[in-house]
Amino acid sequence: MANILDPMDLKQIITLHLDGTSNRRIGSILGISRNTVNTYMQLFTASEYSLEELLNFDSAKLSELFSYHTTVDTARHNELMLYFERINKARHHPGFTFLFHYQQYFGQAQDAYSYTQFLEHYRRKYPKEKGSMKLEHLAGEEMFIDFAGKKLHIVDKQTGELIEVEVFVAILPCSQYTYVRACMSQTRGDLISSCVHALQFYGGVPKAIVSDNLKSAVNRASKYEADINRSFKDLACHYNCAINPTRGYSPQDKALVENAVHLAYQRIYYPLRETTFFSLEDLNNEIGKLLERYNELIFKRKESSRIELFQTVERQYLKALPDTPYELKDFRRAKVQKMGYVYFSPDKSYYSVPYRFIGKETQIHYTQSRIEVFHNHQRIAMHQRNLAKGAYITNTDHLSSTHKFYSDWNPEFFRQKAAPHGQHVLACVEKILVAQDYPEIGYKRALGVIQLYRSYGSQRLDQACKRALDTDACSYIRIKNILKNNMDKVPLYEVDLQNANDHIPFHSNIRGASAYE
Incomplete structure (x- = not known):
């Protein structure tokens, strides 16, 4: 069965070609057929991109552009080589002939070579005189x-x-x-x-x-x-x-x-x-x-x-060294969880990925200092590695708008949200946040108070919060009831009561406070 060249192999073919290496030599170095190298070079030349541009493409892009099936199939050749190893042991036996063994090979092989090629391959594998030679080594090769x-x-x-x-x-x-x-x-x-x-x-x-x-x-x-x-x-x-x-x-x-x-x-x-x-x-x-x-x-x-x-x-x-030395990579597979994180089993920690990949299978490439998450050969997230067990490492750009809103929760966030609605709203929110030992409870209640402006407006909310502060009743339920019952419109202090129109008429039988002195 034909193989498909790995994107890494495609980049190595391009690299060696740019270094001036012949197609035959490239095939020898990478262990693939020269014809395969020729075919890929023709595909590279026919594409609309230069070799330098192709070299900078990621693996997914190269796989998409050149999904060509190679003609590398060594099963036929390996079958012949294994047969040669068996017949060579009988090479010096009286009556040995190549024609006899070729007929035997032809009868059992699915895709047999011709007799001429059979002899040629045998002579290449077992030459008559096997000597040594001085190899010439090229500089930087x-x-x-x-x-x-x-x-x-x-x-x-x-x-x-x-x-x-x-x-x-x-x-x-x-x-x-x-x-x-x-x-x-x-x-x-x-x-x-x-x-x-x-x-x-x-x-x-x-x-x-x-x-x-x-x-x-x-x-x-x-x-x-x-x-x-x-x-x-x-x-x-x-x-x-x-x-x-x-x-x-x-x-x-x-x-x-x-x-x-x-x-x-x-x-x-x-x-x-x-x-x-x-x-x-x-x-x-x-x-x-x-x-x-x-x-x-x-x-x-x-x-x-x-x-x-x-x-x-x-x-x-020699070619120049890259800017950073190589760090050993290991690999893990992980599925993106519903909350938008992948579980990294070596450290028992979680790393965020863009929320659109929820439910997708990913591959994690990790070193001692870096975590990279890939989906279909495309990198979708990169983090600095955190060795703390059970940690959640989050990039806020990965979160949906709803998740990003909740991830921003902190006391300063709610102060900024409350300030535009009035100083009493701000004071009331600050008091609610301080009153709770568990901050998440205070955050929810403060958000509820701020959201009341949608139904009653900022001015009434500020007045309701003023009344709640004066009566030490700073809670979401009490402020909501003040607004619901229009109590923010009713005067509270004695001065306000004196200025208000008295609805009870004067009568001499009605005793005041002086009657009890």
């Missing part, structure tokens, strides 16, 4: 990486235990400029961290990183098309380069880094044999000093050192 087979040690100060540490080695093959660093393991995090340190050490980026088929770099090893893990691909996209794993059981593909490992044993391991280190930092500091001397050693035949060759020849061909 590749960076070989590997882990040394032998380990160094640090000592735990508390227990005195010897802790084994791995040693990462990188080399630029043209100048043979070498980088060595100790790390705690060969896991994905340590591998990527070591690659980042190596690129910063070189001060530039080659066109491709050539790695071994270790599990932290490759999900599925293959002699023809390895499946590179997502984090390693993401590293390549960040640094605008390609990943090219070597063939399995083919150390000659990266012979220079294998040799660099052996030289590291001589130049770094041996001088450190009698030194005790209590931390990885101290060990790497000492490795750095020995590495500097090693790179300054003069080649006997070239009459120059590794550092000189790097500075004069290779450095100018």
Whole structure:
């Protein structure tokens, strides 16, 4: 079945093409057919965008523009290679003929090669004379990486235990400029961290990183098309380069880094044999000093050192480093909840996304400092990571108008809402807010008082609040009853009563207060 190229692979094709790499070489580096590369380059050229513009597009846009199915299908070729491995064991048996085995192969294969192609593929796989050759390495083309087979040690100060540490080695093959660093393991995090340190050490980026088929770099090893893990691909996209794993059981593909490992044993391991280190930092500091001397050693035949060759020849061909170093990314899937947040399980916290994505499936990309939420390859939210468990991290731009109104609730918000309706309304709201131990209750009651202006107007509301303040009756229900019963219009003080028209007529039988003195 045909495969679909990942958007990351499309960007790598464009990057390598802009670097002047031929289509055949691009296919070799990325492990895809040259015809596939030719087809995609024709599609890129025929589009209305330049290659530089296509390189800046996000993954969703590239997938939409170039959803072409590639012709990469290695099942037929792999079937033939497996058959060759079986028949080659009988190669020297008396009576062996290629025609006999071709007829057997033709009878069992679903899509068999012709007899001519059968012989051609066999001769390519098993040439009569297998020799070695001197490979010419272009400046800035590749960076070989590997882990040394032998380990160094640090000592735990508390227990005195010897802790084994791995040693990462990188080399630029043209100048043979070498980088060595100790790390705690060969896991994905340590591998990527070591690659980042190596690129910063070189001060530039080659066109491709050539790695071994270790599990932290490759999900599925293959002699023809390895499946590179997502984090390693993401590293390549960040640094605008390609990943090219070597063939399995083919150390000659990266012979220079294998040799660099052996030289590291001589130049770094041996001088450190009698030194005790209590931390990885101290060990790497000492490795750095020995590495500097090693790179300054003069080649006997070239009459120059590794550092000189790097500075004069290779450095100018490296691409510039991005503005920020790469941070290791991990991935989680999450569904947007009804309240507009995604649940981030590693920290047990919640991050907001635009409310229109409620109910959608998303993918969370996260580093030590950043959280990014994607939907259909499109980033819909980005937050600074908060390590507090159970925290709700909110971007107010993500909220709907209703949610945004409630998220703004605080004492100052209600003061600003009350002030336009009069000083007594403001004073009454402030008294309501202070009276409640739980602020949410006070917010609701203050909002209820302010909303009464819609039915009775700001002037009557202010008078009602004045009466409520004078009688110490500042509550939503009492103010509402004052307005409902028109009590805001009835005078309250004795002076007001004297000025009002007395409705009881004067009579001599009616006794006043003087009768009781």
